Amino acid sequence: MKIRQISYPHPVLASFNDDYTRSSFEASIDYKIGETSTAFKIAYDLKNTGIENLITTGQAIFVTHLECDSSMYREAFSSNSTSSEFEVLNRKLSKQVDVTFMIVAVAEIENYKNDLLHEDYEESLIEFNKGTFIAVHQGGTLILEKDPLVPAKSIFNIIPSDEKDAPKYSVGLNDDTISILLPRATYNTIEELSRREEVNPLLISMYYLPALMEALIIVVEEDSKSEDHFEDFEWYKSLELHLQRMNLSDSKVEELGLASISNMVLAEVFDKAIDSLSSIYL
Incomplete structure (x- = not known):
């Protein structure tokens, strides 16, 4: 909730109006x-x-x-x-x-x-x-200045797009977070669904996984020809540290594949998604 500088229909004490004196x-x-x-x-x-x-x-x-x-x-x-x-x-x-x-x-x-x-x-x-x-x-x-190894899901940001004919799903990798852009109607629906504790982990796993795989391609390949300098961003540093903590060498990364690595990075998220499904259907 962000307070907007608007005219209220009743007096409100705020720095951006003069409804009160000496207050x-x-x-x-x-x-x-x-x-x-x-x-x-x-x-x-x-x-x-x-x-x-x-x-x-x-x-x-x-x-x-x-x-x-x-x-x-x-x-x-x-x-x-x-x-x-x-x-x-x-x-x-x-x-x-x-x-x-x-x-x-x-x-x-x-x-x-x-x-x-x-x-x-x-x-x-x-x-x-x-x-x-x-x-x-x-x-x-x-x-919030945290340990560089932040929870994996904290590096994501789901945001709405108001563009006409916006793609059903697109990923932005040019910020401190991995941005997942969704059409406004879709965003509003998942925002409402996310208020239900048992549904939220399912939504997170569904939307974060493909975005993470796209980001991991950049981290793993270390594309030195990229002009975007992703290594300066927080999401890149965090994912790089996740891989280091899991002792994943280049050969191990190639052996396992990005899908398996993504599941390892988001292990906590997927565990909660399974628990959510169990609570709903079992």
Whole structure:
């Protein structure tokens, strides 16, 4: 979720508008990557007594929203305190995570008054429905510095294409991630399906495997004539390290073939896909 600089139909405390005077809402985030999970610490800085009172009385709450496009992970963490701590499993996160902060109504708020509202709202009858944004902070993008040997699925990024007659499936290898481009309708469908825990591993294995095989061709052949200099990208370095950790020499690579190697790199993904199928049909 990315906060857009738009005009809301109700007052919202934000840096990009003047709905309030002498008020501000800021937030900061720190993180520490552990062996299996990443710990996040959030500090909220709110300067508006009226909104503070909404939180104190349980009518509103602080929210931090994390979103990782490449792993299709998104989750909101709420708190009624100016500080918050939570952990997320590393397998759910890739290197890039988008973060936004909000104050959200958790109850119906009628006849809202605030001494610091802009004068334009002096004669307005203001109501907040449950789930309405009261304050927003645009946050930003975290670049999580992990061990170079990141989980294989973290180097992929599934993105929609809005081009007319877009290919059913195409791969882009000119970024820090291996981009899988799908028609918008297909993307929207798998995004919805991925919300089901038992289906997500199946989708990942289905879409990642052909893209990985295409990327491995470049890594294994070490095409020095390429003008794209793929060796400078994170996905290339990560795959190269995966092969080194598996002690795969050039002769072994040729013997096994790319299909077998791809299955070895994505072993965890395929194991989860089998478990998912078992949970559905057995």
